[in-house]
Amino acid sequence: MIIVTGAAGFIGSNLVKALNRRGERDIIAVDDLLQGDKFVNLADCEIADYLDKDDFRRRVAAGSLPAVDAILHQGACSDTTERDGRFMLDNNYRVTLELFEYAQARRLPFIYASSAAVYGAGPVYAEDPRNERPLNVYGYSKFLFDQVLRRRLAALTAPVVGLRYFNVYGPREQHKGRMASVAFHNMNQFLAEGHVRLFGGWDGYADGGQQRDFISVHDAVAVNLHFLDKGGPSGIYNCGTGRAQPFNDVAQAVVNTLRQLRGEAALPLDQLVAQGLIRYVPFPDDLKGRYQSFTQADASQLAAAGYAAPMRDVQTGVAEYVRELHGQGSGAGA
DSSP states (O other): OEEEETTTSHHHHHHHHHHHHTTOOOEEEEEOTTSGGGGGGGTTOOOSEEEEHHHHHHHHHHTOOOOOSEEEEOOSOOOTTOOOHHHHIIIIIIHHHHHHHHHHHTTOOEEEEEEGGGGTTOSOOSSSGGGOOOSSHHHHHHHHHHHHHHHHGGGOSSOEEEEEEOEEEOSSOGGGGGGSOHHHHHHHHHHHHSSEEEEOOBTTBOTTOOEEOEEEHHHHHHHHHHHHHHTOOOEEEEESOSOOEEHHHHHHHHHHHHHHHTTOOOOOHHHHHHTTSEEEEOOOGGGTTSOOSBOOOOOHHHHHTTOOOOOOOHHHHHHHHHHHHHHHSSOOOO
16 A cells, blocks of 8 residues: 555646556545545546545544555645745645654655755755755745754664655646646647747846756656665655756747647747747746746766666657647646
8 A cells, every 4th residue: 555645736646647557556645625626637547545634644643544555745735935834834844744753653665745945046956955045935844854854864764755856847737826837837828829928037047048957747756666666765865857948948849849739840949939939028026036047956866876767858858748738638637
């Protein structure tokens, strides 16, 4: 039995589907379906049981869960604009701590979602406290538990792995609203309006030139399964490609893939801009000082842990994603 929290969410539902593909059906899915439309992410998955997150938390406290083999903890509020610190620290930090203690007491492998948000504005994205300066309470909620793991590493009873996700994109993210990936928003904008909007220049970057480490959810899931299969080694790891690419690359991949699906030729960036297919809007004032203009995972520790599979670049991964969504017609995710 494997527990997946956040199972109806973006990465969680992709994990459940990947486990199904490997023949695993004995899965307890945990989530909060107050936003009921998220059910669609589990509709094509096979699970043994579903638990509401509050019921699950009570069962953890009472020690009344069935015997399980591992916990994949993806459940969290991932809205980087959320300002309610009490909610964030309870939902993201305290729940993770409770699950960690439960898993340690029962010697269960525990893989949890951390975030590249712990690094704040960078500029160094290597797993070291000297590089970690969160810009928002979401990042702080992830940072705080990472410090617990660091303090406990020498005395662990079972493997514990924290994965610092960079900018993940891919199917099953349609419920995330504003926090869905740039690729998802770009595709929907282009289909609805015939053009894509990106932030204009700011923080020393040209129009659309801010750079992020964009990682396909399929690669993020593969990293999770690597540590599940290998049983560690315990620690905190960046989960990114190690390759920063500009937002322009994402928009260009989206527009050109959709053009090719319509039988139209791909165009270079300057022509996409000249024809108004990519447009730039002023950088929002409310994001200034709270925005990562550049991220690039230092992937050396991930490689040292034995993860050697190649990861998709934006041109490959975003084109794959757009074709998948376009094939469904609605852009609603698999």
